[in-house]
Amino acid sequence: MTSDKSEKQSARRAFRKDHRWDRVELHPYKDDGRAIFKDVTRQTLVSRPDIAGELRYFEVGPGGHSTLERHQHVHGVLILRGSGQALVGDEVMELQTNDLVTVPPMTWHQFRATEGEPLGFLCMVDAVRDKPQLPEPADLEQLRRNKQIARFLERK
Amino acid sequence: MTSDKSEKQSARRAFRKDHRWDRVELHPYKDDGRAIFKDVTRQTLVSRPDIAGELRYFEVGPGGHSTLERHQHVHGVLILRGSGQALVGDEVMELQTNDLVTVPPMTWHQFRATEGEPLGFLCMVDAVRDKPQLPEPADLEQLRRNKQIARFLERK
Numbered sequence: 001m002t003s004d005k006s007e008k009q010s011a012r013r014a015f016r017k018d019h020r021w022d023r024v025e026l027h028p029y030k031d032d033g034r035a036i037f038k039d040v041t042r043q044t045l046v047s048r049p050d051i052a053g054e055l056r057y058f059e060v061g062p063g064g065h066s067t068l069e070r071h072q073h074v075h076g077v078l079i080l081r082g083s084g085q086a087l088v089g090d091e092v093m094e095l096q097t098n099d100l101v102t103v104p105p106m107t108w109h110q111f112r113a114t115e116g117e118p119l120g121f122l123c124m125v126d127a128v129r130d131k132p133q134l135p136e137p138a139d140l141e142q143l144r145r146n147k148q149i150a151r152f153l154e155r156k
Numbered sequence: 157m158t159s160d161k162s163e164k165q166s167a168r169r170a171f172r173k174d175h176r177w178d179r180v181e182l183h184p185y186k187d188d189g190r191a192i193f194k195d196v197t198r199q200t201l202v203s204r205p206d207i208a209g210e211l212r213y214f215e216v217g218p219g220g221h222s223t224l225e226r227h228q229h230v231h232g233v234l235i236l237r238g239s240g241q242a243l244v245g246d247e248v249m250e251l252q253t254n255d256l257v258t259v260p261p262m263t264w265h266q267f268r269a270t271e272g273e274p275l276g277f278l279c280m281v282d283a284v285r286d287k288p289q290l291p292e293p294a295d296l297e298q299l300r301r302n303k304q305i306a307r308f309l310e311r312k
Contacts, residue, residue, distance in 0.1 A: 001263055010247060011242075011245065011247055011249070011257055011258050011259065011260070011263075012242075012244075012247075012249045012251070012255055012256065012257050013205065013255065013256040013257075013258075014252070014256075015235075015252060015253065015254035015255050015256070019254075021254075021255075021256055023286050024256075033250065045232070045234065045256055046232030046256070046258065046280060048230060048258070050230050050260075050261060051206035051209075051229070051230040051232065051280070051281075051282055052209055052282045052283075053207070053208055053209020053210075053232070053281075053282065055210075055232050055234070055280050073207070074204060074206050074207040076201070076202030076207065076209070077172075078201065078211070078278070080254075086167075086168070088168075089167065091166060093166065093167070093168045095168070096170070096171060096298070097171070098171035098175075098177075098236075099168055099169070099170050099171050099177075099199055100169040100170075100177055100180075100202070101167055101168050101169075102167050102169075102202065102204070103167065104167070104206075105206060107167075108260075109160050116178035122234070122278070124202060124207070124209050124211050124280055125207075125209075126162035126207055126208045126209065128210075137196050
């Protein structure tokens with residue numbers, strides 16, 4: 001069912017197989033050799049000049065992980081697909097589909113997919129936001145003093 | 157797996173059965189006799205002073221519908237559960253789980269669940285936003301000139 005004005009783009013973007021959407025571009029993150037992330041794609045679902053928030057969908061392949069980073073801007077996350085683990089600050093957490101995760105300002109965070117399936121999550125951010133910071137060796141040393149975090153970071 | 161600091165609230169809010177989340181309040185919309193909506197609940201998933209966007213989850217019971225309204229602020233919607241129909245401007249659309257819907261400024265819109273199951277959707281908005289406007293009789297008359305819209309609005 002569509003409008004008579006067939007030239008106009010629909011307000012609906014249909015969900016397709018493999019967690020893709022109509023008229024949404026897929027951005028694979030290319031590994032630059034530093035191995036700071038593994039097997040991650042991004043799709044920007046909502047980004048417009050007339051709304052302050054952006055909604056993105058990230059997918060981490062089986063056994064993959066996002067970049068360990070921190071920044072001033074806040075992440076509001078909802079797991080849309082699969083399961084995995086996350087580090088948020090000093091907390092290592094198990095994640096199941098539909099769980100919510102909030103990443104407060106300047107909090108180290110990383111998402112990891114389980115071995116068997118991808119981990120897909122929605123992430124709401126402000127369109128105007130600061131750039132992520134990567135950990136310095138001293139930050140990593142500090143994080144690894146917590147044995148649970150050390151195990152999380154060392155997972156292959 | 158949780159942090160040692162058990163007093164601190166987790167950054168994770170777990171998904172529970174019946175599309176509820178830990179530490180998220182359920183707000184049923186009470187029918188005030190005008191029948192402008194039918195069987196709608198709201199849960200605010202992300203709302204913080206340090207992020208400009210808000211993420212809410214609305215659930216429309218089987219056969220129910222949201223309020224027909226318009227406003228300056230934009231909605232970014234993702235269907236999280238079930239199926240249904242929506243009116244956005246002059247477009248009546250079928251909705252399946254995970255479909256995206258964008259509601260532009262000052263665009264009449266309404267969501268309706270199918271008879272057999274609830275329709276649950278995420279809705280991203282700006283935290284600072286204008287109040288919705290309800291249709292005047294002249295607006296309804298204008299909308300109903302489109303027969304597809306008339307059928308959508310008259311659905312019981």
